[in-house]
Amino acid sequence: GQQVQQSPASLVLQEGENAELQCNFSTSLNSMQWFYQRPGGSLVSLFYNPSGTKQSGRLTSTTVIKERRSSLHISSSQTTDSGTYLCAMESDSNYQLIWGSGTKLIIKP
Amino acid sequence: AQTIHQWPVAEIKAVGSPLSLGCTIKGKSSPNLYWYWQATGGTLQQLFYSITVGQVESVVQLNLSASRPKDDQFILSTEKLLLSHSGFYLCAWSGTGPYEQYFGPGTRLTVL
Numbered sequence: 223g224q225q226v227q228q229s230p231a232s233l234v235l236q237e238g239e240n241a242e243l244q245c246n247f248s249t250s251l252n253s254m255q256w257f258y259q260r261p262g263g264s265l266v267s268l269f270y271n272p273s274g275t276k277q278s279g280r281l282t283s284t285t286v287i288k289e290r291r292s293s294l295h296i297s298s299s300q301t302t303d304s305g306t307y308l309c310a311m312e313s314d315s316n317y318q319l320i321w322g323s324g325t326k327l328i329i330k331p
Numbered sequence: 332a333q334t335i336h337q338w339p340v341a342e343i344k345a346v347g348s349p350l351s352l353g354c355t356i357k358g359k360s361s362p363n364l365y366w367y368w369q370a371t372g373g374t375l376q377q378l379f380y381s382i383t384v385g386q387v388e389s390v391v392q393l394n395l396s397a398s399r400p401k402d403d404q405f406i407l408s409t410e411k412l413l414l415s416h417s418g419f420y421l422c423a424w425s426g427t428g429p430y431e432q433y434f435g436p437g438t439r440l441t442v443l
Contacts, residue, residue, distance in 0.1 A: 252430070253429065253431075255431060255432065257434075262436075263369070263419045263421075263437050263439065264421075264434065264435075264437050265421065265434040267431065267432070267434070270429060272429075308375070310375075312430055316428070316430045317363060317365070317380045317382065317388070318377055318390060319432065321374055321375045321376075322374075324374070
């Protein structure tokens with residue numbers, strides 16, 4: 223079936239370092255959506271990226287269809303970036319998202 | 332601007348009791364609506380989606396049902412709760428293309 227493999231499962235960095243999170247998908251992709259999950263559980267949409275590169279401040283999302291991967295890059299990390307990042311793949315059905323298992327990011331001061 | 336509201340914020344319920352969770356979207360006409368569930372420490376799982384009033388499609392049922400009585404309202408319910416229903420329930424909406432989803436604040440359910 224359709225799958226999304228998210229890596230790494232956890233990542234510990236010092237403040238100021240860059241973070242690279244990755245999702246690999248097994249089948250055709252309509253779009254990849256990236257979320258930040260707050261400690262209380264609510265989700266913040268970071269990017270909706272069907273292909274190419276999108277940037278918002280220190281965050282950059284790149285989706286490469288041919289290589290079946292999407293990445294989230296956080297530059298100059300800050301302690302407030304700590305939390306769980308999720309990717310979700312919109313595939314053949316526009317109405318279903320297939321979720322990665324998440325990356326827990328810890329930024330140390 | 333669109334806003335999405337979920338109620339209640341949290342519930343503690345007994346096994347076997349009924350449940351009704353709600354979601355309302357304001358500022359968006361005819362949205363697509365979605366219900367998700369996340370067990371503590373688990374992966375998000377889509378439960379239902381609806382593209383129009385009165386029509387709901389099941390993705391994973393988990394002994395739950397959903398209804399869309401109004402254009403801006405989505406209800407998740409069951410007549411008998413199980414321990415396995417505990418977790419975090421999220422409602423989301425999207426437009427009709429692109430299908431970027433926006434999430435509500437969620438409801439935390441504890442079944443004892």
